[in-house]
Amino acid sequence: MESIFKINNLMKQFKGKTVLSIDELNIQRGAVTAIIGPSGAGKSTLLSILNGLTTPDGGKILFEDQDISGGIKHGDYNRRSMAMVFQNAVMFQGTVFENIAYGLKLRGMPEHEVKVRVNEVLELIGLKEIAYQKAETISGGEAQRIALARAMVFKPKVLFLDEPTANLDPANVTQIEKLIVHAKEHYGTTVILVTHNMFQAKRLANYTVFMMNGSIVEYGSNEEVFANPSNEKTKLFISGEMIY
Numbered sequence: 001m002e003s004i005f006k007i008n009n010l011m012k013q014f015k016g017k018t019v020l021s022i023d024e025l026n027i028q029r030g031a032v033t034a035i036i037g038p039s040g041a042g043k044s045t046l047l048s049i050l051n052g053l054t055t056p057d058g059g060k061i062l063f064e065d066q067d068i069s070g071g072i073k074h075g076d077y078n079r080r081s082m083a084m085v086f087q088n089a090v091m092f093q094g095t096v097f098e099n100i101a102y103g104l105k106l107r108g109m110p111e112h113e114v115k116v117r118v119n120e121v122l123e124l125i126g127l128k129e130i131a132y133q134k135a136e137t138i139s140g141g142e143a144q145r146i147a148l149a150r151a152m153v154f155k156p157k158v159l160f161l162d163e164p165t166a167n168l169d170p171a172n173v174t175q176i177e178k179l180i181v182h183a184k185e186h187y188g189t190t191v192i193l194v195t196h197n198m199f200q201a202k203r204l205a206n207y208t209v210f211m212m213n214g215s216i217v218e219y220g221s222n223e224e225v226f227a228n229p230s231n232e233k234t235k236l237f238i239s240g241e242m243i244y
């Protein structure tokens, strides 16, 4: 398998405290990689560095063999290959359709093409019937599905998800997970998912990174990490026995 991201000797500090220290990490292209670990382990910081939004204080990070250690600027070509969804999505004013179409229009995509793309994702997320409803009137679960649709409509090379299903009911979780698998299988999207839900990591990921105190404790295929972890701390964490 080919690596889409390559990290070496990565270091990040906040106010003099080291919050991330990673010797080596290669993220596989076209796979779902889950990042798990206790609160404060550095998961979101790592995601933000991979996404080029946060710059590391040391080390090197390559995206498709280009050095992005200095971050990725707005309007940069690489910025357009990546999309990100956080928990608790915020809707723009306007309809559900307009929310999803907005970014494509901004990029100058012709109207008819926008329509085709947006309708395709609306179908996928099962929200076609509320396409013309005002976005501010929809439920939290629907908003989160729309946020994912807004990211997926670009068919991004990389999709970053930070706790995308936190606080959602099982039906919405299932819809979102289906969409993530669809992005991987039909668009060839590389998905990097931060989750507190161990079962979700197990269900969705091909690879899992287990982090603690800013470092990687274990990284491997899901079979390795969940069925046969090599580190005692991983065993405790995935069995729910770790107290932190």
Ligand SMILES: Nc1ncnc2c1ncn2[C@@H]1O[C@H](COP(=O)(O)OP(=O)(O)OP(=O)(O)O)[C@@H](O)[C@H]1O
Binding pocket: 014, 015, 019, 037, 038, 039, 040, 041, 042, 043, 044, 045, 046
């Ligand atoms: N902008 C910032 N300024 C200061 N400290 C920060 C900043 N962002 C993160 N940190 C600190 O860095 C450490 C790692 O935070 P991070 O959010 O990456 O952890 P996490 O594993 O994603 O946690 P959680 O699961 O709670 O979201 C924490 O100690 C946090 O307080």
